[in-house]
Amino acid sequence: MQTMPEVDVLIVGGGLVGASLARALAGSPLRIALAEAVPPADPGQPSFDDRSTALAPTSRRLFQALGRWSEIAPEAAPIRGIHVSDQGRFGVTRLRASDEGLETLGHVAPNRVLGRALAAGLETQANLHLYAPARVTEVEQSDAGVRVGLDGDAVPERIHARLVIAADGSRSRLRKRLGLALTERDYGQSGIVANVAPARDHGGWAYERFTREGPLAVLPQTGGRCALVWTMNTERADAVMALDDDACLAQLQQAFGYRLGAFVRLGRRQAYPLQLLRMPRRVAGRVLFVGNAARTLHPVAGQGFNLALRDVAELAERLHAVACAGGDPGAAGVLHDYERARQADEGRVVALTDGLVRLFSNANPFLALGRNLGLLAMDLLPTLRREFAHQAMGRRARLPRLSRGLPLQMMVDDGTS
Numbered sequence: 001m002q003t004m005p006e007v008d009v010l011i012v013g014g015g016l017v018g019a020s021l022a023r024a025l026a027g028s029p030l031r032i033a034l035a036e037a038v039p040p041a042d043p044g045q046p047s048f049d050d051r052s053t054a055l056a057p058t059s060r061r062l063f064q065a066l067g068r069w070s071e072i073a074p075e076a077a078p079i080r081g082i083h084v085s086d087q088g089r090f091g092v093t094r095l096r097a098s099d100e101g102l103e104t105l106g107h108v109a110p111n112r113v114l115g116r117a118l119a120a121g122l123e124t125q126a127n128l129h130l131y132a133p134a135r136v137t138e139v140e141q142s143d144a145g146v147r148v149g150l151d152g153d154a155v156p157e158r159i160h161a162r163l164v165i166a167a168d169g170s171r172s173r174l175r176k177r178l179g180l181a182l183t184e185r186d187y188g189q190s191g192i193v194a195n196v197a198p199a200r201d202h203g204g205w206a207y208e209r210f211t212r213e214g215p216l217a218v219l220p221q222t223g224g225r226c227a228l229v230w231t232m233n234t235e236r237a238d239a240v241m242a243l244d245d246d247a248c249l250a251q252l253q254q255a256f257g258y259r260l261g262a263f264v265r266l267g268r269r270q271a272y273p274l275q276l277l278r279m280p281r282r283v284a285g286r287v288l289f290v291g292n293a294a295r296t297l298h299p300v301a302g303q304g305f306n307l308a309l310r311d312v313a314e315l316a317e318r319l320h321a322v323a324c325a326g327g328d329p330g331a332a333g334v335l336h337d338y339e340r341a342r343q344a345d346e347g348r349v350v351a352l353t354d355g356l357v358r359l360f361s362n363a364n365p366f367l368a369l370g371r372n373l374g375l376l377a378m379d380l381l382p383t384l385r386r387e388f389a390h391q392a393m394g395r396r397a398r399l400p401r402l403s404r405g406l407p408l409q410m411m412v413d414d415g416t417s
């Protein structure tokens, strides 16, 4: 009979969030396993796909601390300014990095590049065993640990872990198996994602345009290209997906205008259904939920992954400290303290994201006037604009070490913890 591997921490799902956590725990004494259904180099890996992600400075610093940024940087475009407008109305606001005394407000990197950088060397990480392809099918808890069933080639049938971290995405199998509560808001919208080439230089500007159909983001990329996230109601998105490239570009141009001149090329389009999913509690016994499994946000403010990386940084710091002290990483006190520590940042980001979607998706003329005055006020009042920029850059949270660009290992003796 096959023996059952025993680990301290099993991470289920090696997408952007699970792989980041696995890398963040590289220097800890914990024995870790990572089970991922689709191997990182597979072109069909669903997390490392054709989307691009706007990374806040806290995320760049985390990748720097993990030694991953040098691989990402050549394909990450700096954001030098953000231009926010409301289609057909007068309000416009501009946030400039230079106004904040910064070189950039963030960076935009393709998910494939992020995935490649996170996965490079993962299989040789000393404290980690990577099982891929391995799909988690079952989960059974006891006081001492969790037994998890795996399905895949050449993988054990079961693994025993003191702590299971579920990073298995919005449709989390573990969440369903454990029958855990979830609050859901279906926005009835889809986000169409594609690369576009504008005639004019984007100059590092990111554009967020609120149209009658939903928010439209055009983000700078390297090589003069832009990444498009075009949100609209799902029926309309199906129709736009069915158009040929020329007809689609014409509609895009109409919605976005000519700030970047004419769009001359459109890459492959993909549509994502958009919703707000939130687990009221992230902890169930010795299973903890992170990333999209715990909370899925509308991409309007580009916050989902950035927030999840601050979760990862806090969690890695706490688990590392527990492991160094010889403690139990799955102990209720450890998990609940972590959950409490992350509540305020999460609450702020969910409120910002959901509030923006609701405010700008509403055709009510009083709300429309209010939001235009809001945008104008933001342009005129530096304090208000700065507040918004700080929130979007993740600066309002108490930051864990990795989000400040500091390694975990020196926590005890470098006096900066």
Ligand SMILES: Cc1cc2nc3c(=O)[nH]c(=O)nc-3n(C[C@H](O)[C@H](O)[C@H](O)COP(=O)(O)OP(=O)(O)OC[C@H]3O[C@@H](n4cnc5c(N)ncnc54)[C@H](O)[C@@H]3O)c2cc1C
Pocket: 012, 013, 014, 015, 016, 017, 018, 035, 036, 037, 038, 045, 046, 047, 051, 052, 053, 054, 055, 134, 135, 136, 137, 167, 168, 169, 170, 172, 173, 174, 191, 193, 229, 272, 290, 291, 292, 293, 299, 301, 302, 303, 304, 305, 306, 307, 308
């Ligand atoms: C259109 C769009 C644009 C976005 N733009 C931004 C942005 O600009 N900035 C930002 O911060 N965020 C952005 N986000 C959010 C960001 O993409 C998510 O926060 C991020 O992808 C979440 O990653 P994850 O690893 O939690 O989940 P996923 O990416 O869903 O990964 C889950 C992983 O788990 C694996 N898995 C699933 N089930 C199992 C199983 N049973 N066993 C083993 N493995 C399993 C899957 O194969 C996958 O690899 C955007 C989202 C969308 C939809």
